[in-house]
Amino acid sequence: MTTATVPLKAKDYRSEVKVVWCPGCGDYGVLNSVQKAFAELQLPINNTVAVSGIGCSSRLPYFLKTYGFHSLHGRSLPVGAGIKLGNPDLEVVVFGGDGDGFSIGGGHVPHVVRKNTDLTYVVMDNHIYGLTKGQVSPTSSPGFVATTTPYGAPDTTSVNPLAYVLTFGGTFVAQCFSGNPKQTAEIVKQAIQHKGFSYVNIISPCLTFNKIDTFDFYKDSVAELPEDHDNGDLVQALDKALNPPAGKTYTGIFYKASKPTLIENLRAMNKKVGADKNYDLNKIIDAHRP
Amino acid sequence: MTTATVPLKAKDYRSEVKVVWCPGCGDYGVLNSVQKAFAELQLPINNTVAVSGIGCSSRLPYFLKTYGFHSLHGRSLPVGAGIKLGNPDLEVVVFGGDGDGFSIGGGHVPHVVRKNTDLTYVVMDNHIYGLTKGQVSPTSSPGFVATTTPYGAPDTTSVNPLAYVLTFGGTFVAQCFSGNPKQTAEIVKQAIQHKGFSYVNIISPCLTFNKIDTFDFYKDSVAELPEDHDNGDLVQALDKALNPPAGKTYTGIFYKASKPTLIENLRAMNKKVGADKNYDLNKIIDAHRP
Amino acid sequence: MSDLIIRIGGEGGEGIISSGDMVAQAAARSGLNILTFKTFPAEIRGGYAMYQIRFSTDEIKSEGSGFDVMCAFNQEALDKNRSALKPGTVLVYDYPGGDIKEEVNIDGVTCYNLPMSQIAKKELEMYRAKNMVALGALSELFDISSESVRDTIHSKFGKKGEKVVGINLNAIEAGAKYVRENHKKTDPFKMGKAERADKDVIIISGNNAAGLGALIAGCRFLSCYPITPATEVAIFMSKYLPKLDGTLVQAEDEIASIANVIGAAFAGQKAMTSTSGPGLSLMQEFLGYASMAEIPCVVVDVQRGGPSTGLPTKHEQSDLFMAAHGGHGDAPRIVLSPENVPDVIDIMVQAFNLAEKYQVPVLVLTDGSLGNRTESIQAPDPNSYEIIDRKRYAPNGDGPYKRYELNESGISAMSHPGDADGAYIATGLEHFETSAPGYTPELHVSMSDKRFRKLENIEDELPPIEVQGDGEADLGLISWGSTLGTVRESVDMAIAAGMKVKALHPKLVWPVPVKAITEFASGCKKILVPEINKQGQLAEIIRSKTDLHLIQYNVYGGLPITPDELFEKIKEVI
Amino acid sequence: MSDLIIRIGGEGGEGIISSGDMVAQAAARSGLNILTFKTFPAEIRGGYAMYQIRFSTDEIKSEGSGFDVMCAFNQEALDKNRSALKPGTVLVYDYPGGDIKEEVNIDGVTCYNLPMSQIAKKELEMYRAKNMVALGALSELFDISSESVRDTIHSKFGKKGEKVVGINLNAIEAGAKYVRENHKKTDPFKMGKAERADKDVIIISGNNAAGLGALIAGCRFLSCYPITPATEVAIFMSKYLPKLDGTLVQAEDEIASIANVIGAAFAGQKAMTSTSGPGLSLMQEFLGYASMAEIPCVVVDVQRGGPSTGLPTKHEQSDLFMAAHGGHGDAPRIVLSPENVPDVIDIMVQAFNLAEKYQVPVLVLTDGSLGNRTESIQAPDPNSYEIIDRKRYAPNGDGPYKRYELNESGISAMSHPGDADGAYIATGLEHFETSAPGYTPELHVSMSDKRFRKLENIEDELPPIEVQGDGEADLGLISWGSTLGTVRESVDMAIAAGMKVKALHPKLVWPVPVKAITEFASGCKKILVPEINKQGQLAEIIRSKTDLHLIQYNVYGGLPITPDELFEKIKEVI
Ligand SMILES: Cc1ncc(C[n+]2csc(CCOP(=O)(O)OP(=O)(O)O)c2C)c(N)n1
Ligand SMILES: Cc1ncc(C[n+]2csc(CCOP(=O)(O)OP(=O)(O)O)c2C)c(N)n1
Ligand code: SF4
Ligand code: SF4
Ligand SMILES: [Mg+2]
C-alpha cells in the first residue's frame, strides 16, 4: 500500500518503464521537472492521472507511477476532461506535443479552455513532429524544411500556442524552457495549483529532427517576461505572446485570472436542481404517465 | 450560354431552389447582401463556388446560381481550401454557421487562417444551433438555456469569432449585422476583393430558437467601430474584439493586412523548383536506378 | 373496434406534432394502447410533417399498414396521401377557408370537411389553435373520450394557467361542435374507452426510453453532440442527469463526445453517448481505442437515411456494417438492436451490463422511426432490473497489478484512478499484462485472443430469442431492430392465412448469434431477411458466419416496411 | 547459387537501414533481383531494427522463410534471431569489442566474428562507420560484387564530396580485409554477378511506387497527415509534385486531408491522400460523402497492426472490413489490393482510372511490409498505361444540367467549376438529378440504385485474375495483398511436392469478385484463405457474398506469413 506517511521524493513518481526518448531530447528535462513539481505538491500517486495523446512527448505518462491514459492523437484534452468530470476529485494533468495539441487536436483547445475545465495542460513544444520522424508542425517557423516539405512549408504564419489559449479565455498561461528545469518545475507546480484550466508551453527541443529550434538556439533566446509585465491584463499578455522582441522567447506567467471553473459551474447547477444521488427514478416514470 | 455581356444584377445570382429558412430568419438578409456583393463585383457565375457545411445557414449555396459544395458539418473550410488549391482561378466563398465553424469545425480555422488561404469565409452567427432545433453554440452567452441545457450551459466564456481569426493571423477580419444589408453587402464585397483569407462574422438572428440574441436586441446594440480605430493594428483589433463597450457590438473592419497568400507561396515554390506540367516522369524513374 | 390508425398531415410547425401527442395521450388515458409514427421535414420551416397514431385495445406491434383516417391540414398533406385513401378510409380536411381550395370527393372514402383554419382565425381569433380544433373534431368523430381529452389539456397546459387551458378547451369544443352540427357520422370507426390489461401505463418515445434505460442501468454521464434524430436522447438526459447528480456535456463534436465518455468510464462512470450515422462515423477511431484499452461504454446510434448527410429525418437501418466492422484493425464490439419502445429500455440496461461485464464498447442501434415514436407501455419498475458492474481490482499482495491479465475468460479486473495500488496506463498500443507497450508476435497474438475470447459465448448471455409459430416452417423470417414489429404482424397474417411461417428476433446482432440462427434455420425451408437498407446488411453479416441461403428483402425508401407489404413478400417467396 | 537471404539486425539508428540499402543497391547493380523486408522499432530511438535482403537470379516472390545469413550488430539482434539460426545458416556478429560479449558457437551454424564496432572506433576513428565495415565484410564473404559496392558508394555519397566517399570506401575495405585475413570461408553462400533478363531495372519501395503510380495516372494533388507507415508516400510526392506543377498539402489532420482531396477533385483534379488505419477511421464520414456526391478520389491505406494505435510499425492486413463497410449508410466503394511493388504502380493507375470512370472513392490497401520494402523491378514506362478521365459534361441545349442524371450505366457526366452552364451543388444530401435536395421514397430508391448500379459489373473491369496450377485442385488458396507473394511461393513448393494446389489472386477485393471466385472454387475440393488478421476479414466478406466453405488461416503476430509456414498449413489441410 502506498501510504504517504513519508514525503514522496521526485524519484518516487518515476515508473520502471524504460524511457524511449533519444538521448538529449528536451522531454527528459520536462519529465524531471514534472516529477519535481509533483513531489513539491506531494500529489498522491493514486489520485493523479497523467493523460496524453500520441507523439514522442505523449509517451510521458508511461514514465510516471501515477495512473495514466495514453489516448489517441489529438484527443488528450477531451479525454482529460472526461476523466475530470467522471471523478472531480482526481488531479488530471494532460501532456502532449505541439502537433498533437495544435494540429489534429486544435479543435478541442478552444472549448476546454473557454469552459475553464479543471485541468493542467503541458505541451512539449519542439516545433516538429518527432514521432513520425520530422514533419512541419503548426508551431514550426514559416518555410520550415522537413521530410514532406523539402522546398519549405508554404505557411505564412505559425500557431502561437500562448495566444491560442489566451484568446479563448485561458485563466493561467505560461511558458518555460525544458533547459531550465528549476523554472519549469516551479511553473508546472503553479499551473497544477491553479484553479481551472492552466496551460504551460514548454520549449523542449527535438535534437533528432529539428536542426533549427535547437537547445543552443533557445538557451540564448529565452528571457523572463519583463518585471513590469502585468499578468492580470489580457491584452498585454496577448501582445507579449504575439510580439516578443526580435530573437527573444519570453518565459514566465503571461496571464493569470480567476474565473468559475467547469466543475464549479456544474456543481452549482446540480445543487440548484437539488441533485440527489438517490433521486427516485420512479419520479421520471411518473412524469411520463398520460 | 451565360455570357456576361450585360451586367449581372443581384437577382441573376439567385437559383430556382426554394429557400427553406423560417420567415424572418436573419439569413435572408445575408443571402440578399451576398447576391448584391456578387453583382457589384460582377463575379462570373461559372467561376464562383459557394461552399458550406451543415446548418440552416449552410443551405445558402443552394439558393445561388453559382457552383456550390454543400459539404459536411464543420468541414467547409478544408473543402473550400481543396477547391481553391485544385483550381486557383476560382473565386471560392465559404458560408456557414457559428456551430459549424467554431464547434465541430473549429480545428480547421487556425490552419486555413494562418496559411492565409485565398478564401472568403462568411459566418452567419446566430449564437445557436438552428437546424437541430436549438442547442447552445460556442458563441451563445454563458448560462444560455436551450434544449440540452435546460438549467443553463455551464460554459464560462463564449468563443469570440473575431478574436479567433485574429489570433491566427487573419488578414481581413470584419463584422456586420444582417439587419443592415447595405453594410453587409459592402463588407462582403471588400472581403471577396481582399487578397488572402478574409473573414466576415455576420450577426444573423435565429428568431425561432434564440430568444435572447434577437433582431431587436442587435438593432439597438450594433455600433460602427470608432472612427479612430486603426485596423492595421492587431493588438487594437483584438482589444476591440474582446472588449467592446458594455452592451455594444462593433461592426466594421477590425483588421486588414497584406501578407503572402497560400496560393502565392505555393506558386513561388513551384516556380523555384522549375515546375513544368510536362515534366518527364522518366526522370523520376531514372532517379530510382540502382 | 379494436384497431384504428389516424394520420395527421400538414406543414411542419402547424402543431401537427402537439395535436398528435394530445390525441395519443387522451387515448392512453382512456385505456387504449397507442403507438405513434412521425416523419419530420428536413426543411427547417415548412415541408410536410406527418403524425400517425395507432390505437388498439390489444397489443400494438407496428405502425401498421396505411391508415383508416387521414386528417389533412393542407393541400400537400392531401396530395401526399391521396393514393393511400383507399375505399373504406376516412378523410377529414381543412375546408373551406383553408389551404385546400376545393371540396373533396373520393369514391368509397368518407370525406368530412372541417374549416379548421377558418374556425381558428375567425371564431377563436387565434390561428395557432387550428390543431386544437382538429383535435376536438377528431375526438368527436371517432369517440376518443372527450373527458380524457379535457384531462389531457388540463395536465398539459395547467402550469401555464387557467387562461391557456380555457383557450384550448374552447378550440376543442369548437371543433367538436362543428362536427356535431354539420356531419352525420357514416364511417364505422369508433374508439371508445377500454380496460387495459396492465393499468400502469406511461407514454414514452424510443429516444426517451433510451435515456430512461441508461439511467436505470446506472449511467450518470452522457456527452454528445446534437444530431437529428438522436438529439432527444440528450434532451431527456439533460433534464434528469443533474437531478441525479450526474453530468451531461454537450461537446464540441462527436470525437470529443466519445473521448469524454471513454475518459469518464476510465474514471469509473457508466457513461454513454447518443448520435446518428455521421456522428458514429466520426467515432470509429475511439471505438477501436475502447476495444483495445478495454473500457466499457455505450453508444446509442439512432439511425437515419444515409449515406452521408443523406435523409436526415428519414428512417433507415443502414449502420449495421459500420457498427460491426467500422474501425481499423481487429476490434471486438457488441451491437444490440431493440425492437420497440419497451425493448429499448431493456436493451439499454443490457447494453450497460454487457459493456461492464466484458469491458467492451456496446452499440445500440435504434432508428429514426423507433426513436421518434411514442408508445403506451407498461410502466417499468426501475428496481426490477439486474444491474452488473465491472469487475474491480483488489490488491492481493501478489505483485504488481496486471490490468490486462491473461486468463481464461479474457476479462481482467479493472481499477479506477483513486484506487490504491491500482495505477496503470490505459492504452491504445498493444501492451503487456501490466499495460506497458509491447509488440512481439506472441504478445499481439495472446492479447488479440484475449480480447476476442471475452465474447466467445456472448450469445448465451442474452435472453432467449423469441420465435413465433412452431414446428417446421416453409418460411422463416430473420430481421432486426424496429422491423421486428412489422415481422410479428405479417407473420400473424401469414399464420392466420394458413401458412407455415415463423420468425427469429435476434437482439444481439453482432457478434452474430450463430447457434440460435443456425438452429432456427434448420427448421425452415427458406429464410427471408427483410430490412431497411440497400445492401441487406444483416443478411450479409449472417451469411459471413453461416452457410445459410438467405432471401434478402431490402426496402430503402426512408420509411418502415408495412405489414401488408411484408405479407405480400411472404406470399411471393414462400 | 540462385537465392540468398541476408538479415541485418541491430539497434534502430545504428545504420542498419542504410547498410541494408547499400547491399541491395550493389546487388541490383550486379544484375541480381532483390526484395527487402524491414521492421522498425516503435521506440523513437533504440529498439530492435531489422533489414533483410533476399537476392536471386530468378524472380523473387516473397520475403522468404527465415534467412541464410544473419548479421548481428548487437546482443539483442543475436538473441531475437538465435532460434532462427538453423543448421546450415551463417552468423556474422560484432565481436570482440562490441555489444556482444562472448564468442558464439552454434551447432551446424557457421559463425564468423567481425569486430565491427572496434574497427570503426579504433581503426577508422568513426563509430558511425560500423555499418560500412559490416557491408564490406558481407560483400567479401558472400561475393557481392565489390565493384558494385564501390559504385554504390560513389553514387550515394558522391554529392557529399571525395572525402566522405573515401571514408566509406575505407570502412568497406577494412571490413573486407578483416574477413580476408581472419576467416576461411566454409559456408556455401555466394552471390556473384548475374545477367538479368530485364536489364532496365529500378529499385523502389512500395510506398514510393504508390506515389509513382499516382503520378503516372495523372494525380497532381495530394493532401495528407503524417502517419507511420504511410508517410513515405507523401515524402515521395512532396519531392515531385511541385516539379510537375502539382500541389502537396500537409493538412492539420486526416479529416482535413480528405476534405482537401474531395474539394480538389470537385474542382477537376485527380487527387489522393495516403494514410494508415487510424487516419482511415477518421475519414469514414467523408468517404460516404464522396460516394453520395459521386466525387472520384483515391485513398492509399498502408495498413499497420491494429486495433487503435496498435503496433504502429508492424505488418497487418486488418483494415479490409473498414475499407468495405466503414461508413454509415449504404455507400458504394471500390477496394483494391496490390500484391507487390510493381503491382502497386499498376494498381494505383487502375485506382485512379476506376475512380474517374465510376466517380467513386477507391481505396488501395497496401501494408507495412509492402510499403516499406524495396524491390528491384523492371522500370515502368509511364507512357504505356491507359489513362481514363472522368466523363465531362458538355451543354447540349437540352435544358438544365443534370449532374446526377439517372441513366442505365449510373454514370452521369460531371462538370467542373469554370465550365459554362455546368453549375450544380455537390451534396451529401439525397438529391434530384439536378442536385437539389429531395427525400421522397422513389427518389432515394432510384438514386441508391444508380449509385450501386455503377459497380454492378466492376469485376469485369480488372485484368484477368491470375491462377497458378491448373485442372482440378485438392486445395485452392485465395488471399489478398502482399500475402500473395507467400502464396505463390508456397504453392510452388506444394506443386513441386506433387500436390494439386492452385491459387486465386483477386486484386479487387470489394465489391467481391463473385464470378471469378465462384468459378475458381468450383475447381477446388477445399479452399484455404491465409491472411494477416485475427478475424479472417477477406474470408468473411467472400462468405457474405457466396456459399463457399472457406478454411481460414489467420496469422496475426505483426509479421507476414512465411512460405514455409504456409506450406505446412497446406499439408495440414489438404
Ligand atoms: C489519427 C492519427 N494520425 C496520425 C498519427 C501519426 N502521428 C503520431 S505522433 C504524430 C505527431 C507527433 O508530433 P507532436 O505531437 O508534436 O509530438 P512529438 O513527437 O513532436 O513530441 C503523428 C502525426 C496518429 N498516431 N494518429
Ligand atoms: C457530424 C455531424 N454531427 C452533427 C450534425 C447535426 N447538425 C446539423 S447542423 C448542426 C448545427 C447547426 O448550427 P450552426 O452551424 O450554428 O448553423 P445554424 O443552423 O444555426 O445556421 C448540427 C449539430 C451533422 N449534420 N453532422
Ligand atoms: S525524435 Fe525528437 S522529440 Fe522524439 S524523442 Fe527523439 S529528440 Fe525527442
Ligand atoms: S431555425 Fe433559426 S436559423 Fe434556422 S431558418 Fe429558422 S430562424 Fe433561421
Ligand atoms: Mg512536436
Ligand SMILES: [Mg+2]
Ligand atoms: Mg448557428
